[in-house]
Amino acid sequence: xxxxxxxxxxxxxxxxxxxxxxxxxxxxxxxxxxxxxxxxxxxxxxxxxxxxxxxxxxxxxxxxxxxxxxxxxxxxxxxxxxxxxxxxxxxxxxxxxxxxxxxxxxxxxxxxxxxxxxxxxxxxxxxxxxxxxxxxxxxxxxxxxxxxxxxxxxxxxxxxxxxxxxxxxxxxxxxxxxxxxxxxxxxxxxxxxxxxxxxxxxxxxxxxxxxxxxxxxxxxxxxxxxxxxxxxxxxxxxxxxxxxxxxxxxxxxxxxxxxxxxxxxxxxxxxxxxxxxxxxxxxxxxxxxxxxxxxxxxxxxxxxxxxxxxxxxxxxxxxxxxxx
Amino acid sequence: xxxxxxxxxxxxxxxxxxxxxxxxxxxxxxxxxxxxxxxxxxxxxxxxxxxxxxxxxxxxxxxxxxxxxxxxxxxxxxxxxxxxxxxxxxxxxxxxxxxxxxxxxxxxxxxxxxxxxxxxxxxxxxxxxxxxxxxxxxxxxxxxxxxxxxxxxxxxxxxxxxxxxxxxxxxxxxxxxxxxxxxxxxxxxxxxxxxxxxxxxxxxxxxxxxxxxxxxxxxxxxxxxxxxxxxxxxxxxxxxxxxxxxxxxxxxxxxxxxxxxxxxxxxxxxxxxxxxxxxxxxxxxxxxxxxxxxxxxxxxxxxxxxxxxxxxxxxxxxxxxxxx
DNA sequence: TTGAAAGCGCTAACAC
DNA sequence: GTGTTAGCGCTTTCAA
Numbered sequence: 001x002x003x004x005x006x007x008x009x010x011x012x013x014x015x016x017x018x019x020x021x022x023x024x025x026x027x028x029x030x031x032x033x034x035x036x037x038x039x040x041x042x043x044x045x046x047x048x049x050x051x052x053x054x055x056x057x058x059x060x061x062x063x064x065x066x067x068x069x070x071x072x073x074x075x076x077x078x079x080x081x082x083x084x085x086x087x088x089x090x091x092x093x094x095x096x097x098x099x100x101x102x103x104x105x106x107x108x109x110x111x112x113x114x115x116x117x118x119x120x121x122x123x124x125x126x127x128x129x130x131x132x133x134x135x136x137x138x139x140x141x142x143x144x145x146x147x148x149x150x151x152x153x154x155x156x157x158x159x160x161x162x163x164x165x166x167x168x169x170x171x172x173x174x175x176x177x178x179x180x181x182x183x184x185x186x187x188x189x190x191x192x193x194x195x196x197x198x199x200x201x202x203x204x205x206x207x208x209x210x211x212x213x214x215x216x217x218x219x220x221x222x223x224x225x226x227x228x229x230x231x232x233x234x235x236x237x238x239x240x241x242x243x244x245x246x247x248x249x250x251x252x253x254x255x256x257x258x259x260x261x262x263x264x265x266x267x268x269x270x271x272x273x274x275x276x277x278x279x280x281x282x283x284x285x286x287x288x289x290x291x292x293x294x295x296x297x298x299x300x301x302x303x304x305x306x307x308x309x310x311x312x313x314x315x316x317x318x319x320x321x322x323x324x
Numbered sequence: 325x326x327x328x329x330x331x332x333x334x335x336x337x338x339x340x341x342x343x344x345x346x347x348x349x350x351x352x353x354x355x356x357x358x359x360x361x362x363x364x365x366x367x368x369x370x371x372x373x374x375x376x377x378x379x380x381x382x383x384x385x386x387x388x389x390x391x392x393x394x395x396x397x398x399x400x401x402x403x404x405x406x407x408x409x410x411x412x413x414x415x416x417x418x419x420x421x422x423x424x425x426x427x428x429x430x431x432x433x434x435x436x437x438x439x440x441x442x443x444x445x446x447x448x449x450x451x452x453x454x455x456x457x458x459x460x461x462x463x464x465x466x467x468x469x470x471x472x473x474x475x476x477x478x479x480x481x482x483x484x485x486x487x488x489x490x491x492x493x494x495x496x497x498x499x500x501x502x503x504x505x506x507x508x509x510x511x512x513x514x515x516x517x518x519x520x521x522x523x524x525x526x527x528x529x530x531x532x533x534x535x536x537x538x539x540x541x542x543x544x545x546x547x548x549x550x551x552x553x554x555x556x557x558x559x560x561x562x563x564x565x566x567x568x569x570x571x572x573x574x575x576x577x578x579x580x581x582x583x584x585x586x587x588x589x590x591x592x593x594x595x596x597x598x599x600x601x602x603x604x605x606x607x608x609x610x611x612x613x614x615x616x617x618x619x620x621x622x623x624x625x626x627x628x629x630x631x632x633x634x635x636x637x638x639x640x641x642x643x644x645x646x647x648x
Numbered sequence: 649t650t651g652a653a654a655g656c657g658c659t660a661a662c663a664c
Numbered sequence: 665g666t667g668t669t670a671g672c673g674c675t676t677t678c679a680a
Contacts, residue, residue, distance in 0.1 A: 326673095328672095328673055328674085329673065329674065330673080340673090340674080340675095341674095341675080341676080343674095344673095344674060344675055344676085345675090345676095347674095348674090348675070348676095349675095349676095372673085372674075373672090373673050373674070375672095375673080375674095376672070376673035376674045376675090377673075377674055377675075378674090379672090379673080379674070379675090380673090380674055380675040380676075381674085381675065381676095
């Protein structure tokens with residue numbers, strides 16, 4: 001049996017409530033008794049039982065982190081940062097993967113509800129209505145989506161997309177293809193708009209191609225369509241799409257960046273290795289900000305805020321001047 | 325306030341204990357009352373409070389998953405699979421990242437101890453002694469390490485490494501460099517031995533180079549040393565090392581696979597994209613097996629077992645015959 | 649088959 | 665500054 005507050009009380013000759021205070025409101029206890037209690041506690045190897053504490057305080061010290069797909073390289077840096085940041089305020093993090101399914105997402109949230117103080121929803125698939133409904137049970141912070149009334153952290157692809165278009169224009173490209181992603185994706189919406197605006201500003205022709213599956217397969221499938229256009233450069237919804245496209249283009253005999261320049265979005269690990277020019281998403285910073293917002297929301301009645309983080313282009317070897 | 329067992333009892337006109345039984349030992353309650361209780365429960369949206377339940381049953385329904393670095397592409401598929409598999413038996417998973425530090429690992433385990441029924445340690449950095457000590461508090465299953473007396477899941481790189489050496493020998497290579505990883509790593513030990521044996525068997529000369537940092541930087545740093553050898557092929561500790569090496573080799577003017585063939589280990593997402601020949605590690609299967617072992621260990625007194633999973637080589641474009 | 653009651657480990661008034 | 669007591673939501677004997 002694990003050592004409890006009772007054992008510590010016995011060992012240090014005080015009542016359990018004094019032991020409790022020593023750990024949850026140290027300033028209310030006499031310094032002498034406190035040292036005595038602390039000594040006994042560490043001698044016995046006492047650790048407060050969080051579940052028991054949660055029962056009376058209604059604070060579990062746990063957070064939920066719900067993502068669409070842990071294995072998508074976009075997420076791990078965010079998970080890592082969020083988890084590390086949460087730990088600083090002594091919170092543990094449940095990580096769950098919805099497999100991109102809204103129904104799983106809902107069930108996950110409901111089943112976690114009694115065990116967490118709040119949850120981070122990253123690019124949720126749920127309807128706004130359902131998010132609002134569930135947020136009555138669990139305080140949420142949403143990442144890369146903006147449901148009314150909820151605190152959100154947004155990695156705004158707009159700035160990076162504009163830089164990408166500028167970069168391509170400077171290289172001499174005149175026609176660009178945009179491989180769009182899921183219509184419902186907030187990122188996709190921002191990306192489309194920003195690319196259109198930037199193309200207009202620079203006098204480029206923008207071909208919108210999509211929606212595409214946000215995967216390598218989606219990118220590969222788009223390759224023939226891209227080749228059929230007169231575009232000399234492509235901006236893809238994310239790195240997976242970009243890399244799938246590059247692979248298929250090369251398989252079809254086209255050279256990247258010789259015949260076609262390709263730009264991805266997310267700046268994942270893989271983009272770095274595959275020498276893909278990409279729009280960097282500040283996922284780690286987003287994870288930390290989201291945890292901050294969540295902890296703040298949990299412990300205060302302030303109106304929820306929104307944090308918007310900028311993105312920036314990272315130029316690598318997949319972009320070059322168009323063929324002459 | 326969330327709806328509790330009490331509310332359900334009131335609404336269905338039975339005592340709380342009957343409601344409790346309906347959820348935890350349904351067979352002990354009259355079918356009629358049961359339907360009544362269930363109806364009331366779902367009407368009110370009742371969900372059992374797991375923390376409260378844990379207090380009396382000493383079962384939290386939570387598991388811990390502790391890895392060195394969530395952002396290392398080796399881990400996400402394992403985390404994803406483990407988490408999904410745990411969910412099938414209604415378990416939630418705390419995921420935590422030790423940043424490769426043994427001290428953090430220990431603290432994490434201790435702080436989770438009261439909140440989990442067991443934990444998965446993936447490639448732990450802790451000493452065997454400490455692992456044994458902590459396992460008194462928390463049932464463990466260890467992945468890719470084999471502390472005496474604990475159940476373990478091993479992804480045995482030996483089979484894949486042998487295949488890699490065979491593959492290189494068949495291509496005509498006679499001298500191979502092995503970039504080793506951390507000495508303490510079980511995988512590294514297996515890798516070294518298997519490579520040596522296979523080289524001997526095939527009559528190849530094996531140059532062992534290392535230990536290297538298990539990162540891109542480690543691989544890049546090893547490039548000059550590799551070029552100084554007469555080796556025409558390299559087997560690297562993992563994909564990160566392999567990719568770092570490839571990048572640096574190319575920067576130094578060497579062609580891969582023209583001048584030098586390179587094989588990685590892990591078969592990460594990135595290896596697939598960068599066309600790197602690599603030894604596939606069955607990380608998802610390992611995650612599931614580990615969860616199975618853990619759940620079994622938690623609910624039975626049987627002696628702990630060990631599961632060994634084989635690995636296999638995946639040939640891609642980073643290997644070719646040696647230069648003539 | 650169901651109800652009553654004690655207790656899991658801890659916190660939070662309230663009294664002294 | 666510390667002890668007393670009730671109670672968080674649930675399970676689990678024990679009786680009935």
